[in-house]
Amino acid sequence: MATDNLEFPVLVPGEVAADTAHAAAPSAPVRGRSQKRQRLVSRVVLWILLAAVSLVMVTPFAWMVFTAVRSPVELAEVNPPFFPRTWHFENFVRALQAAPFHIYARNSFIIGASQVVTTMLFGASAGYALAKLRFRAAPWIFAWLLATMMIPFYAIVIPDFLLARFMPLFGGNDIFGQGGQGWIDSWWALLVPGMVSAFSIFLLRQFYVTTPTELIEAARIDGLSEPRIWAQIITPQIKPGLLTVALLAFEGGWNNFLWPLLVTTSENLRVIQVGLSVFRQESNTQWDLLMAGTTLSALPMIVLFVIFQRYFVNGFVNSGIK
Amino acid sequence: MINRRQLLAAAGIAGVGVSAAACSAGGAKPAASGAKPTATGELKGSLNLITPEFAGTEGKADLEDGILKKFTQKNPGVTFQVDYVPWDKLNEKLSTQIAGGTPSDLMMMGMGWTAPFAQKKVFAPLDESVLGDAKVPKLLLDNAKYNGKLYAVPLLLESRPFIYRKDLLGKIGIADPNRKTVDEFTQMLKEIKTKTGKVPLDMLASSLRQVWGQMTFAFGGTQFSDDGMKCYFNSDQAVKALEWMVMLQKEGLSDVNQRVATGQPGSYQKGENLLGWQSSSVWPTFSKQSPELIKDENLGMVLCPTADGSKKILYQGGTLVGLSTRSKSPDAALAVMQYMLSNDALVAASKSTGKVPANSNIAKGTDLGGNKILDFCQQNLDASVTDGGTPAWMEIRGKMDPIVEGAVLGTKTVKQAIDELQKMAEESIARVK
Incomplete structure (x- = not known):
């Protein structure tokens, strides 16, 4: 890490701040050499540690890509080589031909994109209200939202399904939710339940809490309405939070598997994760094709993360979650 | 310690109970003695079929453009909506469908699953005439029964x-x-x-x-x-x-x-x-x-x-098909069940899925895709045993x-x-x- 040219010195772990070093040093040349050596050792240790952690994190992804291009014979080997002996890129084509992935990818993208928009809109407005607007029920509502995060999805999937199934005036249902199939096998069931999440409200509330209330008060004195204060004054202050929530919302929509499987029957409404299950049969998994499909389905998320990683990490750090 | 599958199963069982109580309110009611296929009259209806088999583009083509198309050519009044679900999520899908009161007309499921669904009145009892000319091993047929009545038809086996x-x-x-x-x-x-x-x-x-x-x-x-x-x-x-x-x-x-x-x-x-x-x-x-x-x-x-x-x-694992008590077109659904157990349909299904047809009437030497283990099992269906056999x-x-x-x-x-x-x-x- 090159810190020498920076206007403000940046400390790395193991470095000693200049003012602290002054108090303890015996003599200038010895102290200088010792500090340089310490700094070098710390950096080497840090780089080795980071490289090792990165390797651990990257290896499964590398293995996924390499498995995607292996031959069937190599897949059956007891100790296959890390790098494939022959690269079978046609596995990607075979994987794409095994199911209508263009439909599945389109649907997953629509779900992910719509969840980004709705989660940012509803999550930000609810988060702002809980953080900055004074009303008696705020702590109770916040506690209730936190409590809902502690209930696993599997425990509420059937009640959720029943809500979608008996939705009045949809899918042939009457006003009492009878007679038809409600939202089942429709875009409504795919989109509406994921429009906002308790976690996104919680995350954005944490960001809004850190913004200066004085700005809001000044805007009120200047005569701005509450929605304009939220949209034009305060929300622009929490861009890292918005990006974090957007990425998580897209990831949630893109990777959603069980809910779309349960509420759809038409192939035109199936999503990419359901499509990948084609390669896992009862007693036979086509690892080459499964990994090829998984590699392709992971690409959008990897690209988004690479572009927005700085904001994403900052988002978690600033919200106090990390 | 309860895992998520057990959690969903518990919720599903509760939902299935509610749904079963509601079953009397709607849908067709196949005879209590067992639904029979009727040969007279033109069959009509839109049938939902849920299946863990025939996944992917090729499997879908084999089922819809091959096996089912032959049926609809003879019965143009019948249409199909097929729901493909992986085996490891089939129980979840069936449980939610049943809890929501929208079970598919025809439900494919695993060996040993019949009694639990029959006991909850999800499956309609079937008359054994639904088997047609098919010769299904007795023990497999017993596994498809509950309280002495047939509730499902074994189709494909994993021997x-x-x-x-x-x-x-x-x-x-x-x-x-x-x-x-x-x-x-x-x-x-x-x-x-x-x-x-x-x-x-x-x-x-x-x-x-x-x-x-x-x-x-x-x-x-x-x-x-x-x-x-x-x-x-x-x-x-x-x-x-x-x-x-x-x-x-x-x-x-x-x-x-x-x-x-x-x-x-x-x-x-x-x-x-x-x-x-x-x-x-x-x-x-x-x-x-x-x-x-x-x-x-x-x-x-x-x-x-x-x-x-x-x-x-x-030992046999396998795939059976049951008829929903809420099916609005039970006659058409029964005719499909009978057709799927026919030699032609089973041989095609066997070639597509690599599983053994549950019908020992299929002649020795029939081309089942060149799978010799499958051929061996097909010739020894009379030795079949399987586990399960309780609603729980x-x-x-x-x-x-x-x-x-x-x-x-x-x-x-x-x-x-x-x-x-x-x-x-x-x-x-x-x-x-």
Whole structure:
């Protein structure tokens, strides 16, 4: 890490701040050499540690890509080589031909994109209200939202399904939710339940809490309405939070598997994760094709993360979650 | 500790109960004595079919453009909406559909699932005339019954014979590993172990629940009473079956620790064993990855012997189809069931899925896709056995493996494991009474 040219010195772990070093040093040349050596050792240790952690994190992804291009014979080997002996890129084509992935990818993208928009809109407005607007029920509502995060999805999937199934005036249902199939096998069931999440409200509330209330008060004195204060004054202050929530919302929509499987029957409404299950049969998994499909389905998320990683990490750090 | 599958199953069971109560409110009502296919009149209706088979573009084409199209050509008034669901999420999908009161007209599911769904009145009783000319092995038909009535039709089977390496066994002087009794089979395994030093049999690395199920039959027992409300896990035969499995592990004749992740090459495929308890569906994998294993000179197949030597047995997993009590077109649905059990439809389904047709009427030599393990199993359907047979099976089956594994690995005694299994099963059955 090159810190020498920076206007403000940046400390790395193991470095000693200049003012602290002054108090303890015996003599200038010895102290200088010792500090340089310490700094070098710390950096080497840090780089080795980071490289090792990165390797651990990257290896499964590398293995996924390499498995995607292996031959069937190599897949059956007891100790296959890390790098494939022959690269079978046609596995990607075979994987794409095994199911209508263009439909599945389109649907997953629509779900992910719509969840980004709705989660940012509803999550930000609810988060702002809980953080900055004074009303008696705020702590109770916040506690209730936190409590809902502690209930696993599997425990509420059937009640959720029943809500979608008996939705009045949809899918042939009457006003009492009878007679038809409600939202089942429709875009409504795919989109509406994921429009906002308790976690996104919680995350954005944490960001809004850190913004200066004085700005809001000044805007009120200047005569701005509450929605304009939220949209034009305060929300622009929490861009890292918005990006974090957007990425998580897209990831949630893109990777959603069980809910779309349960509420759809038409192939035109199936999503990419359901499509990948084609390669896992009862007693036979086509690892080459499964990994090829998984590699392709992971690409959008990897690209988004690479572009927005700085904001994403900052988002978690600033919200106090990390 | 409850896992998420059990959590959903519990919620599903509650939902199914509610739905079952609501079933009387709507949908067609097939006769209580059993729904019969009617030959007269034009069939009409839009049928929903849920299936864990025929996944992917090719499978979909095989089913919809092949098998079902032949039916709709003769019955143009019938249309299909097919819902493809992977096996590992089928229970969740069926449970939510049923809880929501929107079960598919025709539901494909696994062996042993019939009684739980029939008991909840999700499946309509069927008249045995739905079988048409098909000859389904009695024990498989019994597994599709509840309280003496037929509720589902077995279609495709995943059979588990013993397959063996002719070449390797030949080298140690064993030309034919077919043995009359379990004891003789065990002696042969010991002989192989002595001569080669290898673990002879790849069996305990499979689902231990299924191994125990098969061996309970091999020792002359059964797992449940005819009505499924009594459990015989603590019968002498079931105890002997578990003791046999423990002995296999202790003597190094088979090894739980050879288990691999799904899809990874198993120890038989890797050449570590000379015999394997393998499914007919390993054929496509072997043909791609280890073609030398399926050459005639290397591959042999035998059935499992029984303790008294009176017969041979063949474990069957499989896919059945049931008719929803809420189907609005039961006549059309019944006609489809009967058609799917016909030779033509089953042969096509078998070629597409690599599974054994559950109809022993299919003539020897019929082309089933060149899978020799499948052909062998097809010719031995009369030896079929399978586990399950209680309305509480969906809950019981998920809890069996860890307990049986505890006994096999020696972390608990056979008696402790048997007591635990019996108690668990009795409690599960009590909940569905």
